[in-house]
Amino acid sequence: MTDRVPVLKIGEILLVSIQIDLEDEMVLDLQEDLSQKIVSAGAKGVVIDISALEIVDSFVGRMLATIASISRMLGAETVVVGMRPAVAMTLVELGLSLQGVRTALNLERGLKLLRRLSTAHSARP
């Protein structure tokens, strides 16, 4: 059993796979690990896979939004991937729209989206 969620690196992208219900402290650890790794790796994007999660409540929703905000301030876009259909339906029913969080169907599409965003950014004057 681990106390920290691993942050994996693929080129300029960081990948986090959330598989367990996170306690408050694990969320703080994850935010810290991720921030440090964005800076040290010069990461341009973060992918958070939630395909293992059967339930996404307001706590998890807030965590995703916070991670996206922190990452953006450090120059990295965040994409949440792998959301189950039932989770999407529940989120809408609860009125939790994950504002400010981009989503994609799966990891591959998430990576594509990040590449597109990164190109768009570098094309700016």
Next chain:
Amino acid sequence: MTDRVPVLKIGEILLVSIQIDLEDEMVLDLQEDLSQKIVSAGAKGVVIDISALEIVDSFVGRMLATIASISRMLGAETVVVGMRPAVAMTLVELGLSLQGVRTALNLERGLKLLRRLSTAHSARP
């Protein structure tokens, strides 16, 4: 809390991040999910990240070896990445050498190794 370990796909590579102590049934589910996904995705390689694991005992060691054997039969090479130094030391002390399991320091090096292996395979007559 999930009952299954997610199997992520990046091109021809499948990625599994093991973060919790797996029960027998979860191991069987993972082997089944992974086998099916290797076939359906035509995957050439499997990366198993164990950076979250503080302890790798003979049960986990056998699981990694079994996954590597199954994957090989389906045409995919397996690389275990992210092993902690303390885990490596304990494995050697216990005489568990993870026979038949390739390892690499981290995800990026594991992906590189798989690409090299894949090229070597296709270069064969």
